[in-house]
Amino acid sequence: MKPRLHLKPKNKVRVSASVRLVVAGAVFATLVAVGFLVYYNFGTSTDTWAFNESRFSGYAWRKKISFDKTILQGNETLYNFPLLIEVKDPDLKHISRGGKMVHLKGGDIRFSKADGETVLISQIEHYNPESGRLLAWVLLDTLSAKSASSIYLYFSRADIPPSNNSLFWEGSYQAIWHFSNSLQADNSRRIRATMMGTSEANGVVGNGRNFSAANSDCAQFPWLQELDLKADISVSAWVQLHSINRHQVILSNQGDQPGGYRLYIDKNNKVAFDFINLAGMHLGTESSPGGQELENGQWYHIAAVYSLDDKTIRTYLNGQLDKVAVVNDSPAPTPAALQMGRDQFVADTYLDGTIDEVRLSKMVKSSTWLLTEYYTMKMAGSLFRMGPSEALQMHASAVKSNKEAMNLLSRTEAEQQEAVNQLQAKKNSGTAPTLIPMSENNDVIKARLENIRRVSKDNAKAE
Numbered sequence: 001m002k003p004r005l006h007l008k009p010k011n012k013v014r015v016s017a018s019v020r021l022v023v024a025g026a027v028f029a030t031l032v033a034v035g036f037l038v039y040y041n042f043g044t045s046t047d048t049w050a051f052n053e054s055r056f057s058g059y060a061w062r063k064k065i066s067f068d069k070t071i072l073q074g075n076e077t078l079y080n081f082p083l084l085i086e087v088k089d090p091d092l093k094h095i096s097r098g099g100k101m102v103h104l105k106g107g108d109i110r111f112s113k114a115d116g117e118t119v120l121i122s123q124i125e126h127y128n129p130e131s132g133r134l135l136a137w138v139l140l141d142t143l144s145a146k147s148a149s150s151i152y153l154y155f156s157r158a159d160i161p162p163s164n165n166s167l168f169w170e171g172s173y174q175a176i177w178h179f180s181n182s183l184q185a186d187n188s189r190r191i192r193a194t195m196m197g198t199s200e201a202n203g204v205v206g207n208g209r210n211f212s213a214a215n216s217d218c219a220q221f222p223w224l225q226e227l228d229l230k231a232d233i234s235v236s237a238w239v240q241l242h243s244i245n246r247h248q249v250i251l252s253n254q255g256d257q258p259g260g261y262r263l264y265i266d267k268n269n270k271v272a273f274d275f276i277n278l279a280g281m282h283l284g285t286e287s288s289p290g291g292q293e294l295e296n297g298q299w300y301h302i303a304a305v306y307s308l309d310d311k312t313i314r315t316y317l318n319g320q321l322d323k324v325a326v327v328n329d330s331p332a333p334t335p336a337a338l339q340m341g342r343d344q345f346v347a348d349t350y351l352d353g354t355i356d357e358v359r360l361s362k363m364v365k366s367s368t369w370l371l372t373e374y375y376t377m378k379m380a381g382s383l384f385r386m387g388p389s390e391a392l393q394m395h396a397s398a399v400k401s402n403k404e405a406m407n408l409l410s411r412t413e414a415e416q417q418e419a420v421n422q423l424q425a426k427k428n429s430g431t432a433p434t435l436i437p438m439s440e441n442n443d444v445i446k447a448r449l450e451n452i453r454r455v456s457k458d459n460a461k462a463e
Contacts, residue, residue: 055112055117055118055119056110056112056116056117056154056392058157058158058159058161059108059110059154059155059156059157059392060100060102060155060156060157060391060392061091061100061154061155061156061389061390061391061392062116062152062153062154062155062389062390062392063089063091063152063153063155063386063387063388063389063390064150064151064152064153064386064387064390065085065087065150065151065152065153065384065385065386065387066149066150066384066385066387067149067150067151067383067384068382068383068384068385069149070375070383071083071143071372071375071376071383072143072144072145072368072372073319073368073371073372073375074367074368074371074372075145075368076144076366076368076369077142077143077144077147078140078142078143078144078366078368078369078372079141079142079143080139080140080141080171080172081139081140081143081369081372082137082138082139082140082168082169082172083137083138083139083140083143083376084125084135084136084137084205084376084377084380085111085134085135085136085137085138085380085384086133086134086135086380086381086383086384087133087134087153087384087386088131088132088133088134089132089134089386090132091132091389092132092133092134092155093129093130093131093132094129094130095156097129097130099129099132100155100156100389101129101132101155101156102155102156102157102158103160104129105124105127105129106124106127106129106134106155107124107160108154108155108156108157108159108160108161109122109124109127109134109136109153109154109155110122110153110154110155110161111136111138111151111152111153111154112151112152112154113148113151113152114148114149114150114151114152116152120138120139120140120151121138121139121168122136122137122138122139122168123136123137123168123186124136125137125178125180125205125206126180126206135205135206135380137168138151139168143372153386154392168187169186169187170187172361172363173187173359173360173361174187174226174227174229174360174361174362175187175188175191175221175226175227175338175358175359175360176357176358176359176360177209177340177357177358177359178205178206178207178356178357179200179203179206179207179208179209179355179356179357180206180207181200181207183195183198183209183219183340185221188226190222190224191221191222191224191227192221192222193219193220193221193340194219194220194221195219196216196217196218196219196220197211197212197215197216197217197218198210198211198212198217198218198219198341199212199217201354202354203238203354203355203356203357204238204299204356204357204377204378205238205356205357205377205380206356207356208238208240208354208355208356209354209355209356210353210354211341211350211351211352211353211354211355212242212352213243213248213350213351213352214352216342216350217341217350217351218339218340218341218342218350218351219339219340219341220337220338220339220340220344221337221338221339221340222337222338223253223335223336223337223338224338226362227253227338227360228253228259228333228334229261229331229360229362230259230330230331230332230333231308231330231362232306232307232308232309232362232363232364233261233275233304233305233306233331233360233361233362234303234304234305234306234359234360234361234362234363234364234365235250235251235261235263235273235303235304235358235359235360235361236301236302236303236304236316236357236358236359236365236370236373237250237251237263237301237302237303237355237356237357237358237359238299238300238301238302238355238356238357238377239265239294239299239300239301239302239353239354239355240297240298240299240300240353240354240355241265241269241294241295241296241297241298241352241353242296242297242352242353242354243296243352243353244269244294244295244296245267245268245269246267246348246352247264247265247266247267247343247346247348247349248264248265248349248350248351248352248353249262249263249264249339249341249342249343249349249350249351250263250264250265250302250340250341250351250355250358251263251338251339251340251358251360252264252338252339252342252343252344253334253336253337253338253339254275254276254334254336254343254344254345254346255334255335255336255337255344255345256336256345257280257334257335257336258276258277258278258279258280258332258334259275259276259278259331259332259333259334259335259336260275260276260331260332260334260336261273261274261275261306261331262274262275262284262343263302263304264343264349265294265302266286268291268293269293269294269295270286270291270292270293270294270322270323271285271291271294271300271302271303271304271315271316271317271322271323272284272285272286272304272315272323273285273304273306273313273315274286274313275306275327275330275331275332276331276332276334277329277330277331277332278332281329283313283325283327283329284313284325284327285304285313285315285323285324285325287325288323288324288325289323290322290323291315291317291322291323292317292322294317300317300318301316301317301318301319301373301374301377301378302315302316302317303315303316303365303370304316305364305365305370306327306331306364307364308330309364310326311326311327311328311329311330312324312325312326312327313325313327316367316370316371318374319367319370319371319372319373319374319375320371321367340355340358341355357377
């Protein structure tokens with residue numbers, strides 16, 4: 001037997017392997033970096049779409065929504081204005097209810113400018129598949145007397161496209177609360193509430209939040225840098241009082257030290273706003289002349305704006321200027337947490353009422369903005385006119401994609417049906433006590449299949 005030959009690898013071989021590993025790592029890192037740059041600059045852009053296809057490829061229907069000419073309350077041009085759209089249309093019912101909508105929660109609803117191509121950032125506030133009623137926020141980059149007076153609503157798509165609604169409130173607001181089943185701010189996961197009471201209630205826009213002074217209801221949010229405003233401030237809310245003739249706080253981050261701001265209803269039932277300066281003094285509008293008294297049981301849109309430029313506080317009631325106070329100072333920084341429904345260190349300031357659409361911004365909102373905000377939320381149900389549904393022709397790749405979706409849904413439908421058949425067989429044989437009925441998901445799948453087959457057939461003819 002020949003002896004085995006054992007060779008020790010030379011150092012040169014080891015160095016060569018190390019070099020190869022380093023080179024491979026560098027190449028990989030370069031590819032990752034290039035891929036990230038490509039994705040960042042093209043993959044997430046709403047202005048660049050591959051293959052020159054429509055931004056709304058894959059949609060079966062669209063509707064034109066025309067605006068009432070009174071939407072803009074003033075002559076000023078508003079930028080990045082969140083417009084509340086409220087419409088009700090039989091075509092927006094779910095397809096299983098006789099309409100044309102594919103998804104029960106309206107997840108595929110998107111909006112475009114009047115050109116039918118430019119995507120508008122949107123957020124669904126409420127959708128009812130039974131009635132076809134839709135409440136949605138649409139971000140208009142420009143609202144003016146000369147801007148387009150219509151947009152398009154796209155709906156009925158087999159798959160749900162990526163959403164960009166996380167960008168909706170960025171830039172304009174530090175915090176905003178819609179009160180859609182929670183007290184978490186809708187623009188940031190960081191602004192979470194520690195709730196002490198409160199309950200869900202009917203609001204002006206969908207749900208609101210009820211605060212009971214007798215139960216000491218309130219909510220506390222963590223201290224965050226973005227909430228500690230020390231320059232321009234705008235804060236607004238819808239308020240319905242359940243008792244009067246006492247101080248009632250809507251939003252406050254004032255503590256037992258200097259600093260902080262506060263929006264509240266004073267003991268004379270008037271809208272008030274103040275802040276604490278470095279010297280620990282309260283400066284605000286409560287002692288200013290004028291102002292309208294609020295009554296029990298009525299909804300009011302209240303707002304306050306502090307401008308660092310002219311050191312002036314202005315309060316508004318239903319979009320109209322209510323009080324003015326020249327304060328010649330600015331808020332000091334505060335270590336206190338943000339409170340909703342009370343002043344943490346001041347007794348007997350609990351809110352007794354219902355609030356909705358609370359908004360906090362570090363930008364000065366103009367009188368035109370606030371009046372338009374009030375008017376469009378109050379009159380949303382009568383400001384829009386829906387056009388007829390327009391059938392859309394899909395691009396070839398969208399047809400292919402939907403065919404693939406159809407095949408997947410067909411398999412899912414078959415699997416669900418097989419499961420039901422097996423349960424039925426067990427029931428007939430006495431091994432299963434009760435047949436579990438098929439869920440509504442099966443109706444949804446059938447509705448989607450019907451819609452995809454129709455569109456695919458139409459496009460096959462067109463090809």
